[in-house]
Structure formats: structure tokens, C-alpha cells
Amino acid sequence: MIPKSHPRYESLMTREKIVEGVKKGITSTQGLIAQGRGEAFDYLLGEKTTPDALHAEKVAAAMLLLAKTPVISVNGNVAALVPEEIIGLSEAVNAPLEANLFYRTEDRVNKIIKHLHSLGAKNMRTKTDALIPGIEHERAKVDSSGIFSADVVLVPLEDGDRCKALVDMGKTVIAIDLNPLSRTAQCAQVTIVDNVVRAIPNMTRFADELGRSDKDELEKLIKGFDNRKNLAKAIDDIFKHLASCK
Ligand code: PTJ
Numbered sequence: 001m002i003p004k005s006h007p008r009y010e011s012l013m014t015r016e017k018i019v020e021g022v023k024k025g026i027t028s029t030q031g032l033i034a035q036g037r038g039e040a041f042d043y044l045l046g047e048k049t050t051p052d053a054l055h056a057e058k059v060a061a062a063m064l065l066l067a068k069t070p071v072i073s074v075n076g077n078v079a080a081l082v083p084e085e086i087i088g089l090s091e092a093v094n095a096p097l098e099a100n101l102f103y104r105t106e107d108r109v110n111k112i113i114k115h116l117h118s119l120g121a122k123n124m125r126t127k128t129d130a131l132i133p134g135i136e137h138e139r140a141k142v143d144s145s146g147i148f149s150a151d152v153v154l155v156p157l158e159d160g161d162r163c164k165a166l167v168d169m170g171k172t173v174i175a176i177d178l179n180p181l182s183r184t185a186q187c188a189q190v191t192i193v194d195n196v197v198r199a200i201p202n203m204t205r206f207a208d209e210l211g212r213s214d215k216d217e218l219e220k221l222i223k224g225f226d227n228r229k230n231l232a233k234a235i236d237d238i239f240k241h242l243a244s245c246k
Helices: 009-024 030-044 051-066 076-081 085-095 105-119 162-168 184-189 196-210 215-221 227-244
Strands: 073-074 095-100 152-156 173-177 190-192
Touching: 009 030, 009 076, 030 076, 051 073, 051 085, 051 152, 051 173, 051 190, 051 196, 051 215, 051 227, 073 085, 073 184, 076 085, 076 105, 076 196, 085 095, 085 105, 085 184, 085 196, 152 162, 152 196, 162 173, 162 184, 173 184, 173 196, 184 190, 190 227
Parallel strands: 073 095, 073 152, 152 173, 173 190
Antiparallel strands: none
16 A cells, blocks of 8 residues: 655655556566556656646647547557546547557456446547558558548657658658657657656646637648757756756
8 A cells, every 4th residue: 555645755656556557467577567667768868747748738639629630649658547437538538548568468458448348438430441551560450530631649658660650651740758869759750758647737727728619720820830849948947857866
């Protein structure tokens, strides 16, 4: 039992959720390593949402609202850490959820779908009838009416080469990744350098607020965003936090 008074209570509870995800067969064992890496970067950022990350979350919410066929990709870590929250975002921006896994097994895909359904998810894409060109591993398997035909895809925390393959297909990719140097972070059009447990609720709040704005306002917000500058600021945010610890 972790006492609420523990100075790192939130972070330790997040860790417990991932462990629980592994026990339920939702999260891969490799997901534990990913979480550890995320924790390290979160520590460097001060375990808080920076103003720069918050701005990227607002831009991402605007992009999802303006998209014609947005899709939210869900992996084993997301399904364990923020299942209710990702359903909330899916409803707020009217984007279906699609389980898409790197360490794919049919059993884990089905468990994730069942888990999300049991928590109230109604808008899901569950077919596996298309392939993302240029990917040779299991993550290539997608739903033709989901990720395959999406114009904007939200990819919360993942490794590797799918982001580039999606961009090569002409899609806009929004990534959530605590590591601003990762391949996915570097390749996405919008990178949210924040913990997924903070980023998703923030995005839902922004989507609710921005849903009342007109299209021009959302377009202006998106046009003013530069992901190169955003990533550079995220690295500065790490430096600033480290300097404040001296
Ligand atoms: O469920 P699967 O099979 O699709 O596998 C999912 C994981 C995450 C295991 C897989 O995609 C993987 O191996 O990813 P990596 O290479 O470990 O990369 C994950 C990235 O997410 C790293 O850059 C981490 O720093 C980052 N990350 C980890 N936890 C969080 C995070 N970013 C935001 N919030 C987190 N909680």
C-alpha cells in the first residue's frame, strides 16, 4: 500500500496501473520498460505540465476538432493508464478509438477492446483489414475505416517508425511523448511532451472549451504552431528545471 502522504504518490500510483495492466493481459511486459523511461523524462521536466506542453495540448485539441476523420490510437500502456480519460477525449472530439499494438497479439487486442467497451466506449474501430504501407511489423495492421483512412491520428506514447509511415500516407500525426528526442516526437506535426495521464484530461478540457469557438479561430491557433520550436522549448524546459534544482 502506497500512503497518500508519499511525496511521489501520483507517480507511484501510475506505476501500479501499468503493473495491473500487465497482470490483466492488457499491457505488454515491455510496457513496463516504456513506463520507466517515461518516468525518467517526467522527472527531468519536474513531473508537471509545462506551459509549452499545455499549448501543444490546446493546438492538438483544435486539430482533432477540425479533422474530418480523426482517430485515436490506443496501445497497452494507454489502455492501462488512462482508459476512462481516452474515452472522454474520444467523445469530446468525436474520434473513434482503435487498438493498435507494437507487440501485437490477438489476445491482447481483444482484451483492450473488451476493457474499453466495459468502461463505456461506444465509438471504436475493431477490424484488421488494411496495412499501413512501409511498416514490416505488427503495428501495420489497421482498420480500413479507422487509422487507415484517418486524416488526423493521435498516437499517445509509442516507439519507432509508424509516425513516419503515417505522415508518408499524408496524415497529420499528433504524438504524446515525454521524450522530446524520440523518433515519434521528432516526426509528428504536433508533439505533446507531457505525461499521458496529464495530457489526455487537459486535451479533453480544451476540446470542450474550443468546441464553442469558430473554425477561423481554431485554424489560427493551428497555423501559429511550429513543432520544431515546440520541441526546442521542451528541451529548454528540461534545462530550466535542472537549473532550478541546483
Ligand atoms: O502495447 P504495445 O504493444 O503497442 O507497446 C507499447 C509500448 C509503449 C511498450 C511500445 O510502443 C514501446 O516499446 O515504446 P517505447 O519504445 O518504449 O517508447 C515509448 C515512449 O513513450 C518513450 O519515448 C517514453 O519516454 C514515452 N513514455 C513512456 N511513458 C509515458 C511516455 N510518454 C508519455 N506519458 C507516459 N506515461
